[in-house]
Amino acid sequence: MVERAAEVRVHDFGEVDLGLGPDEAVAEAARCLQCKKPACIGGCPVGIDIPGFLAAIAEGRFVDARARILEANLLPAVCGRVCPQESQCEGACILGKKECAINIGALERFAADVGEGEESAPTEPAPPSGKRVAVVGSGPAGLTAAAELARRGHGVTLYESLHEPGGVLVYGIPEFRLPKAIVRAEIGRVLALGVELRTNMLVGASVPVKELLDFDAVFVATGAGLPSFMGIPGEETNGVYSANEFLTRVNLMRADRFPATGTPVKRGSRVVVTGGGNVAMDAARVALRLGARVTLVYRRREEDFPARRDEVRHAKEEGVEFVTCAAPVRIHGEPAVTGVECVAMAMCDLDESGRPEPREVEGSTFVIDADTVIQAIGTSPNPLLVRLLPGAATGRKGNLVVDEDGRTSLPRVYAGGDIATGAATVILAMGAGKRAAAAIDADLRGAGRL
Amino acid sequence: MYRVVKAEPLADRVHALVVEAPHVARHARAGQFLIVRVDPEGERIPLTISAVDGDRVRVIFMAVGATTHRLAELGPGDAILDVAGPLGRPSEIPENQTCVIVGGGVGIASCPIIARTLKAAGNRVIGIIGARNADLLILEDEMREACDDLYVTTDDGSKGRHGFAADVLKELIEQEVIGCVWIIGPAIMMKVTSGVTRPRGIRTLVSLNPIMVDGTGMCGSCRVVVNGETRFACVDGPEFDAHAVDFDRLMQRQRIYLDEEREALEHHHASRCGCETGAPHG
Ligand SMILES: Cc1cc2nc3c(=O)[nH]c(=O)nc-3n(C[C@H](O)[C@H](O)[C@H](O)COP(=O)(O)OP(=O)(O)OC[C@H]3O[C@@H](n4cnc5c(N)ncnc54)[C@H](O)[C@@H]3O)c2cc1C
Ligand SMILES: Cc1cc2nc3c(=O)[nH]c(=O)nc-3n(C[C@H](O)[C@H](O)[C@H](O)COP(=O)(O)OP(=O)(O)OC[C@H]3O[C@@H](n4cnc5c(N)ncnc54)[C@H](O)[C@@H]3O)c2cc1C
Ligand code: SF4
Ligand code: SF4
Ligand code: FES
Numbered sequence: 236m237v238e239r240a241a242e243v244r245v246h247d248f249g250e251v252d253l254g255l256g257p258d259e260a261v262a263e264a265a266r267c268l269q270c271k272k273p274a275c276i277g278g279c280p281v282g283i284d285i286p287g288f289l290a291a292i293a294e295g296r297f298v299d300a301r302a303r304i305l306e307a308n309l310l311p312a313v314c315g316r317v318c319p320q321e322s323q324c325e326g327a328c329i330l331g332k333k334e335c336a337i338n339i340g341a342l343e344r345f346a347a348d349v350g351e352g353e354e355s356a357p358t359e360p361a362p363p364s365g366k367r368v369a370v371v372g373s374g375p376a377g378l379t380a381a382a383e384l385a386r387r388g389h390g391v392t393l394y395e396s397l398h399e400p401g402g403v404l405v406y407g408i409p410e411f412r413l414p415k416a417i418v419r420a421e422i423g424r425v426l427a428l429g430v431e432l433r434t435n436m437l438v439g440a441s442v443p444v445k446e447l448l449d450f451d452a453v454f455v456a457t458g459a460g461l462p463s464f465m466g467i468p469g470e471e472t473n474g475v476y477s478a479n480e481f482l483t484r485v486n487l488m489r490a491d492r493f494p495a496t497g498t499p500v501k502r503g504s505r506v507v508v509t510g511g512g513n514v515a516m517d518a519a520r521v522a523l524r525l526g527a528r529v530t531l532v533y534r535r536r537e538e539d540f541p542a543r544r545d546e547v548r549h550a551k552e553e554g555v556e557f558v559t560c561a562a563p564v565r566i567h568g569e570p571a572v573t574g575v576e577c578v579a580m581a582m583c584d585l586d587e588s589g590r591p592e593p594r595e596v597e598g599s600t601f602v603i604d605a606d607t608v609i610q611a612i613g614t615s616p617n618p619l620l621v622r623l624l625p626g627a628a629t630g631r632k633g634n635l636v637v638d639e640d641g642r643t644s645l646p647r648v649y650a651g652g653d654i655a656t657g658a659a660t661v662i663l664a665m666g667a668g669k670r671a672a673a674a675i676d677a678d679l680r681g682a683g684r685l
Numbered sequence: 686m687y688r689v690v691k692a693e694p695l696a697d698r699v700h701a702l703v704v705e706a707p708h709v710a711r712h713a714r715a716g717q718f719l720i721v722r723v724d725p726e727g728e729r730i731p732l733t734i735s736a737v738d739g740d741r742v743r744v745i746f747m748a749v750g751a752t753t754h755r756l757a758e759l760g761p762g763d764a765i766l767d768v769a770g771p772l773g774r775p776s777e778i779p780e781n782q783t784c785v786i787v788g789g790g791v792g793i794a795s796c797p798i799i800a801r802t803l804k805a806a807g808n809r810v811i812g813i814i815g816a817r818n819a820d821l822l823i824l825e826d827e828m829r830e831a832c833d834d835l836y837v838t839t840d841d842g843s844k845g846r847h848g849f850a851a852d853v854l855k856e857l858i859e860q861e862v863i864g865c866v867w868i869i870g871p872a873i874m875m876k877v878t879s880g881v882t883r884p885r886g887i888r889t890l891v892s893l894n895p896i897m898v899d900g901t902g903m904c905g906s907c908r909v910v911v912n913g914e915t916r917f918a919c920v921d922g923p924e925f926d927a928h929a930v931d932f933d934r935l936m937q938r939q940r941i942y943l944d945e946e947r948e949a950l951e952h953h954h955a956s957r958c959g960c961e962t963g964a965p966h967g
Contacts, residue, residue, distance in 0.1 A: 396769060396899075396901050397769075397899060397901075398722055398729075398766070398767040398769070406903075433708075434767070435708070435767050435768060435769035435770075436708055436769075437769065437770070437772065437901055440712060440717075440770065440771050440772065441708040441709065441712060441769070441770065441771070442708070442712075443712060460901070460902070460903035461902055461903070462903070462904065462905045464905065464908075464915060470915070471908065471910055471915065471934055471938065473937060473938060473940070473941045474941075476905075477904060477905040479903055479904045479905065480898060480904035480905055480906045483898055483899065483903070483904050484898065488728065488729070488898070489726070493945065493948075493949070494751075494945075494948050494949045494951075494952035495726065495952070496726045496727075496728075497726060497727045497728030497751055497752055497949060498728045498729075498898075499942045499945030499946070499948075499949065501941070501942075570937045570940075617901075617902065617903070618902070619901065619902055619920060
């Protein structure tokens, strides 16, 4: 696997990881034991036939490998890049117990990239069922459900409030990790199944709920887009961003090319990012590429970072400074940010998540100079449509409550992805989309209405 | 793509565009806004829905920066790449009261649709519209038709009464019982004018115009401080209780990109007329 050198890549938005070459891929795939009961598949929420596609790569049949993957996953070039493989398929691979797990993600990406353009349409769509299904939100959950429903012959309308489909894949995850051309190509494949995409449609407003419920079934996949702020003094100061705003300005609106594009962003010379997840790493690395010195402040220890392993390593290599066991308590400056006051945190007893609970160390405050602050401390389910669904059961975080198959408490209304789980991962959202599509299909047919 | 069906200059640098956007027009209510993106490189900017006719919506804007200049160049048959909406909460409409609606400058654009809705709900509606001078006053006829009484003010006395809308409002609230007041205009005008109703505790609503990106509650760019709490204007507003709004904070946040806005405008002019000065052409 080739990665571009840190000192080169921090100056542009080109992809960091260049993927496997064919020889490397064949050799890596050949290490697979072709287990009788492949544990890896159980670790993949969309159930890709992993040994199947690995065998094809090992034999040099790359296009077959791709076709095999596409049967279960229409976004392989995306998943191969952003899945937290260490806790999914690779975490389950039997080889991980003794030596090194198969690098399944990189191989999936290899097969996806090498075959791109050779359009092996996955499966012919089933004959039209005459049923209409609305899918709300075009992130990974919505895209997957839309594709699966279209394959099963249902008429699918996919609504998206932004001007471009993809959800977090286009507005959140940066170009250097997930090139937008790749996302567009994979979405193109979903739309080619006959899914009707309607952008600029905020469901609940552009499409009233009453009209929405006229569909035979509805899949709600509106994500966890609502950014949390810490609620510390100084947060309204100019120069304080949510990671969502900062990343959207750059990834979706291309503020890195301003003024050739219309949307500006404060580039900052000293940027402080708060948080330790993928979102924080992405915000920090985007800020670096816009020319800033970047410090990431996280309240736990480095080993507690929830971000993907590789992203933490990449951020470090590129020069993001980590200040761990510290939490911001106040933002200084008026009218614009001049610094972030932090307090040191001591790691105490284990909390519910099994990690030591951070507690403030009294009298330990210090200030980090900054002209820009980016908060990446989490997001919660988008409340807009949820509030309008009459009587839908919701959980503590404002998430829609669903059963195993994505059924909400309302008849004919299903949900999945971050709107049901709270902020999670691309592949979990896709898995939920796939299960819900199967349930919708079964319910529509089973209800004796076909 | 959304087709422009009508483009009309209303005053100095103020333009009206009528755009075909059925998904917005069919569901729009008074007080809501939409977001446009003119072309693939364009910024998303919010504009109030100023009138609705079948599948068409009207927006009124002042050419102040790159995007509004771009919009001002559009004519019938041209297209806008993206129109999203309707966004924001509709105005809360009381019944059978005397309401006053105050519009300042381009803010008048939002007034007729609210006035008509108030009227339809059985309210008596008094309008006050103000501008710097007669040439900048817009929608006078529409407001005269929508309101029971209309007062006009100009800062320089070139039309109507010499002075500010706030002066008229002050007199009105002394003369009769007013149930509710709307004030829509530049932030500073809303701040000053809402000061008039504060001592009497008259319910007063203002429509806030912070910088936005998505308009759906995803980015937090539009956050405003109301009653000491952070609210997102695009989903919790844009209308808020005027007496609870921190206007100074709003005005401060509106200035975040002053330098970049100037740069964008220069870039816009340079790419239009090829001149180096960035001076507006025409
Ligand atoms: C910066 C960042 C980096 C991440 N990195 C990773 C990573 O490396 N690996 C990983 O697995 N996960 C990562 N994640 C998490 C992952 O992206 C999400 O878990 C996943 O995108 C959730 O998918 P979803 O389909 O549920 O929602 P989303 O992707 O959020 O999509 C929801 C869509 O619904 C639209 N929408 C919302 N409301 C409405 C409405 N009323 N009408 C119409 N449309 C609506 C939104 O505009 C959006 O497009 C990251 C997230 C972020 C923010
Ligand atoms: C909910 C909402 C509704 C809005 N409705 C309207 C509307 O109906 N009509 C309208 O013209 N604008 C409206 N605005 C403001 C409009 O979105 C901005 O004017 C727009 O972003 C300008 O984009 P630009 O690229 O042309 O200028 P920018 O480069 O973004 O701004 C140029 C400069 O002009 C200043 N400016 C912005 N608006 C005004 C104004 N109205 N009068 C004087 N100076 C201003 C800005 O502060 C900035 O310094 C609304 C804003 C919101 C949030
Ligand atoms: S989709 Fe994700 S979890 Fe499934 S095999 Fe690919 S990388 Fe692993
Ligand atoms: S568990 Fe590992 S070795 Fe076994 S089939 Fe899956 S990838 Fe191959
Ligand atoms: S404009 Fe993004 S949250 Fe309001």
